[in-house]
Amino acid sequence: MRATDVAALHDSVLTWYAAHRRDLPWRAPHRTPWGVLVSEVMLQQTPVVRVLPVWERWMDAWPTPADLAAEPSGTAVREWGRLGYPRRALRLHAAATAIRDLHGGEVPSDEETLRTLPGIGDYTAAAVAAFAFGRRATVVDTNVRRVHARALTGTALPAPSLTRAEVALATSLLPQDDAEAATWSVAVMELGALVCTARAPRCGECPVAGRCAWLRAGSPAHDGPARRGQAWAGTDRQCRGTLLQVLREVDGPVPGETLRAAWPGRGAARDASHELQRDRCLDALVAEGLVEPLAGDRYRLPGT
DNA sequence: TAGCCGTGGCA
DNA sequence: TTGCCAAGGCT
Numbered sequence: 001m002r003a004t005d006v007a008a009l010h011d012s013v014l015t016w017y018a019a020h021r022r023d024l025p026w027r028a029p030h031r032t033p034w035g036v037l038v039s040e041v042m043l044q045q046t047p048v049v050r051v052l053p054v055w056e057r058w059m060d061a062w063p064t065p066a067d068l069a070a071e072p073s074g075t076a077v078r079e080w081g082r083l084g085y086p087r088r089a090l091r092l093h094a095a096a097t098a099i100r101d102l103h104g105g106e107v108p109s110d111e112e113t114l115r116t117l118p119g120i121g122d123y124t125a126a127a128v129a130a131f132a133f134g135r136r137a138t139v140v141d142t143n144v145r146r147v148h149a150r151a152l153t154g155t156a157l158p159a160p161s162l163t164r165a166e167v168a169l170a171t172s173l174l175p176q177d178d179a180e181a182a183t184w185s186v187a188v189m190e191l192g193a194l195v196c197t198a199r200a201p202r203c204g205e206c207p208v209a210g211r212c213a214w215l216r217a218g219s220p221a222h223d224g225p226a227r228r229g230q231a232w233a234g235t236d237r238q239c240r241g242t243l244l245q246v247l248r249e250v251d252g253p254v255p256g257e258t259l260r261a262a263w264p265g266r267g268a269a270r271d272a273s274h275e276l277q278r279d280r281c282l283d284a285l286v287a288e289g290l291v292e293p294l295a296g297d298r299y300r301l302p303g304t
Numbered sequence: 305t306a307g308c309c310g311t312g313g314c315a
Numbered sequence: 316t317t318g319c320c321a322a323g324g325c326t
Contacts, residue, residue, distance in 0.1 A: 041322095045309095045311095045320090045321055045323060046321060047312085048322080085309055085323090119325090121324045123322075124322085143321095160306095189322060193321090199315065200315075228306095230308090230309090230320095241310050
């Protein structure tokens with residue numbers, strides 16, 4: 001893109017963002033780097049509306065990494081509630097412990113160090129560096145990828161997995177100034193979340209519609225390989241979720257009998273293969289540290 | 305690297 | 316109703 005086109009793109013999106021941005025608590029002026037980090041982990045594959053109440057509770061209970069690290073890991077898993085992917089809670093607890101023990105209790109500000117923390121990958125490291133510390137970092141999430149795919153590449157959806165070319169494109173669009181770069185990143189993400197949505201984009205409200213390559217091409221349908229749906233009914237994921245839900249909702253240790261009765265439910269679905277699946281999933285949860293086995297065939301969330 | 309890892313709302 | 320999707324990370 002020509003420099004003048006990039007500048008016009010910046011102006012359009014930043015002006016739109018200033019007028020339409022949501023006042024999310026992790027964007028408030030008094031936010032802390034820890035609050036930003038917690039929000040970014042919770043937001044991984046999880047909608048904002050579901051994160052909001054859990055984030056508020058977590059920040060009230062554990063305003064610093066050391067506060068969370070002082071708890072048993074199972075407490076983090078319990079307070080994670082139904083956000084999904086509960087291993088994130090475990091990793092967040094481990095990250096808090098590492099921050100306390102290895103980084104003087106302060107969230108690191110550079111991407112490289114952030115990436116060493118459990119549960120912090122390329123996206124989250126860049127997001128924390130940018131949004132918590134105002135660093136110039138290339139933030140590429142699913143929203144950014146979709147906006148770039150449409151507005152610049154002209155396709156309905158990005159490729160299944162992130163490519164080097166996409167990262168290079170995002171970097172090429174990043175303003176030189178640190179603070180402006182961070183605002184640009186969150187603005188593009190917000191545009192993707194509110195206007196340039198996956199299923200029914202609101203092109204009539206889009207500040208970039210006039211220069212959108214996808215619109216100009218006639219909004220062609222996605223022509224790549226169909227996206228693989230994630231199976232659910234009867235899968236290990238459902239089984240693990242069911243077992244963990246029992247442990248979350250009960251205070252203290254649960255008899256193995258109670259746990260086993262939760263899967264696969266009642267009636268004809270109960271057979272030997274389901275029991276094998278159930279036992280395999282429980283073993284895996286224990287191996288991953290999400291469940292702690294106790295003497296006398298009892299189980300609990302670790303340390304609780 | 306492709307597959308796995310939760311959960312719930314919406315078109 | 317059901318498949319798709321939501322601020323990914325890990326192996």
